[in-house]
Amino acid sequence: MVSRRILFFIGIALICCRCAFASWLDISNVNIRQEPTELAGPKTIIEYDMNEPNITPENPAYVFVRYSQGAGKSWRLVPMDSLRGNGFDIVEKPGHKQIIWWGTTQTSFADLDQVKIRVRAIPMARIPAGEFVMKSLPGAGRDESKEMEFDTDLPLFYMAKYETTIAMYVDYLNEMSKDEAGWNRRMSNSDRCGIAYDDNHTYQVQPGRGSYPITYISWYDAVNFLQWCGLRLPTEAEWEKALRGGLFLDGDQAKKKPNPMPERRFPWGDASPDAEGVFRCNFDGEDDGFAYTAPVGSFQKFNSPYDICDLAGNVGEWTLDWYSTSYHVGLDGFRLVRGGSWMAVPAACDAITGATQLPLKESSIMGFRGVRGSRQSH
Amino acid sequence: MKSLNRREFMKGAAGAAAALTVLPRSRTYGANDKVIVGVMGLGGRGTFLAEKFAERPDAEIAYLCDPNTRRFARVREAVEEAQNRRPKMVQDFRKILDDREVDVLINATPDHWHGLGTIMACQAGKDVYVEKPMAHNVWEGRKMVEAARKYKRVVQVGMQSRSAPYVKKAKDYIQSGKMGDIYIVRVFNMMQHAKQRPSPTQPVPEGFDYELWCGPAPKMPYNPSRRWLNQFAYSCGPIAGDAVHQLDLARYLIDDIPYPKTVAHAGGVLSLTDGRDAPDTQLATFEYGPLTLMMEAALWTPYMKKTPGNIRESDRFPNWPFSSTKVEVLGTKGFMYFGRHGGGWEAYDAQGELVRSEYGRQADKEHQDNFIDCIRARKKPTSDVEIGHLTVLLCHMANISYRVGNQRLEFDPKTETFTNCKEANQYLKRTYREPWVVPENV
Numbered sequence: 001m002v003s004r005r006i007l008f009f010i011g012i013a014l015i016c017c018r019c020a021f022a023s024w025l026d027i028s029n030v031n032i033r034q035e036p037t038e039l040a041g042p043k044t045i046i047e048y049d050m051n052e053p054n055i056t057p058e059n060p061a062y063v064f065v066r067y068s069q070g071a072g073k074s075w076r077l078v079p080m081d082s083l084r085g086n087g088f089d090i091v092e093k094p095g096h097k098q099i100i101w102w103g104t105t106q107t108s109f110a111d112l113d114q115v116k117i118r119v120r121a122i123p124m125a126r127i128p129a130g131e132f133v134m135k136s137l138p139g140a141g142r143d144e145s146k147e148m149e150f151d152t153d154l155p156l157f158y159m160a161k162y163e164t165t166i167a168m169y170v171d172y173l174n175e176m177s178k179d180e181a182g183w184n185r186r187m188s189n190s191d192r193c194g195i196a197y198d199d200n201h202t203y204q205v206q207p208g209r210g211s212y213p214i215t216y217i218s219w220y221d222a223v224n225f226l227q228w229c230g231l232r233l234p235t236e237a238e239w240e241k242a243l244r245g246g247l248f249l250d251g252d253q254a255k256k257k258p259n260p261m262p263e264r265r266f267p268w269g270d271a272s273p274d275a276e277g278v279f280r281c282n283f284d285g286e287d288d289g290f291a292y293t294a295p296v297g298s299f300q301k302f303n304s305p306y307d308i309c310d311l312a313g314n315v316g317e318w319t320l321d322w323y324s325t326s327y328h329v330g331l332d333g334f335r336l337v338r339g340g341s342w343m344a345v346p347a348a349c350d351a352i353t354g355a356t357q358l359p360l361k362e363s364s365i366m367g368f369r370g371v372r373g374s375r376q377s378h
Numbered sequence: 379m380k381s382l383n384r385r386e387f388m389k390g391a392a393g394a395a396a397a398l399t400v401l402p403r404s405r406t407y408g409a410n411d412k413v414i415v416g417v418m419g420l421g422g423r424g425t426f427l428a429e430k431f432a433e434r435p436d437a438e439i440a441y442l443c444d445p446n447t448r449r450f451a452r453v454r455e456a457v458e459e460a461q462n463r464r465p466k467m468v469q470d471f472r473k474i475l476d477d478r479e480v481d482v483l484i485n486a487t488p489d490h491w492h493g494l495g496t497i498m499a500c501q502a503g504k505d506v507y508v509e510k511p512m513a514h515n516v517w518e519g520r521k522m523v524e525a526a527r528k529y530k531r532v533v534q535v536g537m538q539s540r541s542a543p544y545v546k547k548a549k550d551y552i553q554s555g556k557m558g559d560i561y562i563v564r565v566f567n568m569m570q571h572a573k574q575r576p577s578p579t580q581p582v583p584e585g586f587d588y589e590l591w592c593g594p595a596p597k598m599p600y601n602p603s604r605r606w607l608n609q610f611a612y613s614c615g616p617i618a619g620d621a622v623h624q625l626d627l628a629r630y631l632i633d634d635i636p637y638p639k640t641v642a643h644a645g646g647v648l649s650l651t652d653g654r655d656a657p658d659t660q661l662a663t664f665e666y667g668p669l670t671l672m673m674e675a676a677l678w679t680p681y682m683k684k685t686p687g688n689i690r691e692s693d694r695f696p697n698w699p700f701s702s703t704k705v706e707v708l709g710t711k712g713f714m715y716f717g718r719h720g721g722g723w724e725a726y727d728a729q730g731e732l733v734r735s736e737y738g739r740q741a742d743k744e745h746q747d748n749f750i751d752c753i754r755a756r757k758k759p760t761s762d763v764e765i766g767h768l769t770v771l772l773c774h775m776a777n778i779s780y781r782v783g784n785q786r787l788e789f790d791p792k793t794e795t796f797t798n799c800k801e802a803n804q805y806l807k808r809t810y811r812e813p814w815v816v817p818e819n820v
Contacts, residue, residue, distance in 0.1 A: 186459075284451070316451075344451040347585035355452045356422070365455045 002114045022211040023167035025061050025121035026051040044101040048087060048119055057092040059307055061121040062158065062372055064088070064230045065099065066175070068116045071102050075118075077230055090124070090158060090372065092182055116230040118175075122168075122229070124158040124372065125242070125306040128251025132241040133263050136352050151237060156251070157373025159234060162296040162309050163317065164225065164368055166194050166209035169217070170223050173203040173265045182224060184362055191292045192364035211295040213315045213367040219335045219359035222318045222368040231370030236321045236354070238371055239338045243312070244268050244352045245305035259305060265350045267304035267311050273346040281313030282342045283349050288313075292364070293342050312349040315323075315367035316341045318357075334358055341365035400809075405481065405755045408735040416441035416474030416504075417484045417591035418495055420449040423509055423536070424486030428453050428631035430742065431484065432460035436750055439465045441474045447585035469587050471495060475502035479754065483510060486536075489619065490595040490612045493518035494810075495764075496533060499818050505532040507746075507751050511614045511622045512766035516774045516794055517807035518816055519767035525820040532752045534759040535766030537626045538745035539718055544738035548716055548723045551734060557709030557725065559670060563628045566681035568702035573652040576604040594814040602731045608654035610777070615656030617675040618773035620703075623718055627759070627770040628671055628705050631716065636768055637663035637791035638671065643779035649678040662776035673776065685719040693737040695733050696721045778805040 016026035030048040037043055046065065055061050063079040065088060078101060087097025099119075131153045150310050173183055173195070183203065187195040196208030219227075226232050234242065244264050250257040262268055266280065273280045280302040290298070299310045304311050311317075316337040320348050324329040340349030343365045347353075357366065407413070415437055417428040431437045439457045441449065442465045449465050452794040454504070455466075455478065457465050466473075474480055476500060483499040485492060485508040493515075496508045506526075512535045539545060579599040582588040588600055595611045597719030598604070606612035607619060614622075629635060645659035658677040663670060682702035689696055698704060698715045707714040712733070716723040722738035745760065752759040778796070779787050782805075788798045796802040810816055 014444055274452050341451050341455075343455055345447040348448040348451060349585070352583075357452070363452075363455050364459070365451055 022165060023171065024180075025055075025123055026119040027063075027119055027121055030119060038367070044117075045135040046087070046099040046101065046117065046119060047212055048097050050087070050097055050121065052121075052123070053094055055091065055094045055123075058126050059161065060090045060092045060124050060126060060158065062089065062124045062160075062183060062229075062231070062370075063091050063097075063099075063119060063121045065101070066118045066120070066228075069114060072116060072175075077228065080230065083106060091121070095128055095263050095314060116302070120171075122231075122370070123161040125161050125304075126307045127157050127159060127238070127242055127306055128246065128249075128253070129154065129156045130246040130252030131246055132246040134240055135244075135263060136236060136240060136354060150290060153252075154246075156240055157238055157307055157371055159233070159238065159306070159371050160369040161307065162369065163315055164222075165210060165296055166212050166214050167205050169214040169225060170195055170205050170210075172204045174226055176224075176228060177203070181336060182221045184216055186362060186364070187214075189216070189364065192216070200372055212293050213296055213298075213310075215293065215315055215364045215367055216362040217318075219357070220361050225356050225367070225378075226370045229370060233318055233320045233368060234371040236319050236336055238373075239311070239317065239319055240351055242306060242308055243304050243339075259324075265352075267308070269321055273312060273349050281310065281340075281349055283313045283340060283346050285345050290342060313340045313344065314342055315339070316344075316355060316365055318366060318368040337366055340373060386587050387596050390702050412436055412438040413438045413481045413750055413753055414438055414473070414479050415482045415484060416443060416477070416480045417453075417486065418443045418455045418471040418474065419487035419491070419509075420444035420727065421445075421486065424484070425453040425456065427484050427486055427507070427536075427746075429456040429460055430746060432457040434746070434750070437482075438463050440477070440480055441466050441468055443468045443471045443474055445469050445587040445591040446583075462512060467710070470590060472498075472506075475499060475504065478503075480546050481505060482507065487513050488606050488612050489614050490606075491593050493522055494814055494816050497525040497816060500529040500531040500533070503531075505528065505534075507534045507536065507749055508763075508766070508767070511537040511618050511770040511773055512763070513770055513774075514614065515806060515808045519770055519774075520794060521816050521820050523678065523685070523763050523767050528820060530756070532749070532756070532759055533766075534745070534749040534752070534762035535761040535763065535769075536745070537623060537766065537769065538740070538742050539623055539627050540630055540741075540765075541745040541748055541758050542720065542738055542741035543744075544722055544736045545630065545734050546721070548714065549633070551725060552631055552707060552709070553633060556712060556734075557707065557714065558711030559668070560632060560709045561705060562590070562708040563669070563671050564706040564708070565621065565624040565628050565671065565673045565675075566682070566702060566704050566706075567673065568622055568679040569616070569620060569675075569677050569684075570680050571616060571650060571658070571677040572648050574605055574608065574654065574661075575603050576653065576724055577601065592811065593811045594808070594816070596811060604653070608650075608652075608656050610781075612654050613656060614770065614773050615660075615777060616677060618770070618777065619659065621660075621673060621675050621771055622773055624703055624705050625671075625673065625772045626765070627716065627718060628707075628761060629765075629769055629772075631705070631707060632669060632671075634765065634768070635666055635669065638666050638772070638775065638789060640665040640786055640788050641772075641775040641779045642786040643776050645676075646784075649676075652724065656777075657780055660776055662772075662778070662779065664772060664775070671772070673772075685717055685721045689741045690720040690740050691711075694722075695724060695735070695737070698724075702719060774806075778802050781805055 032046050034044050068075045085099040087099045136150045187193045194206035196204040245259040248255045282290045282294040294308050317339045319336050321336045322333040337355045432439045480511045483504045485495045493513045496506045501508045578650045582600045607616045609665045642663045644661040646657045648659045650658040662673040685696045696717045703718040704718040714725045720738040720740040724735040748760045782802045787796045
């Protein structure tokens, strides 16, 4: 007789509005049980409903599972290679989902009632394999002398549709940070970020700030957050392809959908962000409606060819790539930030502008987003 | 820049510097008065200096300036985080010079703008913090000194190592005579550069005033793969741009000995053959009479590294044999390893026994403190413009020896010209592109 034991699930409040994404995608009716198997030990079955109706192969969800054995004191990411089913990693359709976790015995669960499991989902965009035009501007941030050739034929990868939000980051902090790691006092700036840290050692999203991009985040903290999710930062090449699109928007295998503007300057085309009185992204000044950062997805009419929001403006985005010259040998290598920001001139919100920053830098004009896919040598 | 009535500004002027006739101000600073600063050049060093001065309680950034507007956001954000005042963002540095509220111009431009930018600032009554190498050429360096003196300006050169206490202790030790007579000082500067990657000429990007960026230098077709640092038109060369620190330390340690009698250079573009004209390998010998200063520098030595960051701010010494920025002082009784970047120093006796050592720290803050103090007291700063000139002179002499076929050149300190090679003298001064001309009479 199969013993069906209901563990418990901690739901995460979600708000998905038409113009601004706040936190994780809406997941409901989570049911977790464990079943023994004849030879392979128990398996844990996680079922849930993916409610987001707009999940498609082109705009899937990235679903990851985290668990705690210590009454929520310490948490771990469930390795994707120990999961089976239709409800983890890249999920391409909404509806009822099931995850089978075969690796439960490796976790030494002593008492299943003490286990907490959390399932979270991030909206993603699919960037099919294929060639694209890399036109980064040497000298405007990149080290033009470094001996790296960018690969302009990238394999399939997925990029987060939105910049990482304050609400997502607060959730991460509350799960992971017991000693203020990953948080700094500047994040309490309610104009430029918006995280409060209270006497109970918990982090709170300041009212109305959940859907704004996280800022004042170092490269290391961004990497830590993404490792917590099972994601990573994009390379410069990936970032630029996500903005501009490949030569074929359906990839080099299909080649049925040629990119009408494969050398576009901005996600929407070549028009300046403020051309003809239309504001296409959040750049310097208040004319675009935002003096500081804007809620992610505030300019969805001007998304990239893959429907990715805010690659231009709002916050610059950390990438994996390093910048190094002999002037900096012995110090920590500079990292490259792409995408312009709410403080940048319109021209600097284009596909080619980059800025260098030391990885410990915490700035109100820098945030990040995650990528799922094998990292390319470049 | 576009709206700055450049034609009106230049109307009737023989050159850019001659156009400015503003008299220097003689402001009296109260104890709580802030020094008002404009920053010209927003690359890595300009951004660093802007942030550091913005963090000071006795200074405030009023302007941030770069011909390339794409550089604005990074530095503006850092400055706004550090001070309450929102700086004005401008492409043309003359807007800074025109503002009588501004006391100081920080000049962190590429080398080709150091001279004219500093001279125009002196003429406008601003004190100046100018990055190294101080001048693009020998003649220009002398004009910078003349301008500073004529307009009674404080001009501090960004050779900050001079301000480190451990450097002073090393000098005192050498001057005490414990190392005997000093006959040889060796300066090292080994770096790891890569070849430039050729790429086609490009249109000038929107938001970049390339005409202004070129300034006194030739306006070559825009090609960002051509690094300005590697071209004599814009630079003293990548070796000079860094070795100037160690050369300055060497000069300081031997009591600021002024002019070498000769220079002899060996080397050239040996490894990084990529279209550059500034050498990647420089061995230079400067004869001062009984003392010989030697410089060994290259851009292709992966095993010799600069002092790592964890040593710069700690009680540790560099790995001397593989320290790429060390200075070696050889006396008749002793030997000294000396490290830049807070590397400290160790002195050995004639038997090779360690007899004295000092740990070090970097001295950016001390150097900036000294600058602000001297602005208030109207004193010459630690790296005064004359010191900057005499140090960068060594870089120019080595480069000129290279450019005339590695000839040994004799130098006349009175005229600051070479006496045995007419060809060499043509490199003492650049051709300035109108209207960005340094006038004979500053």
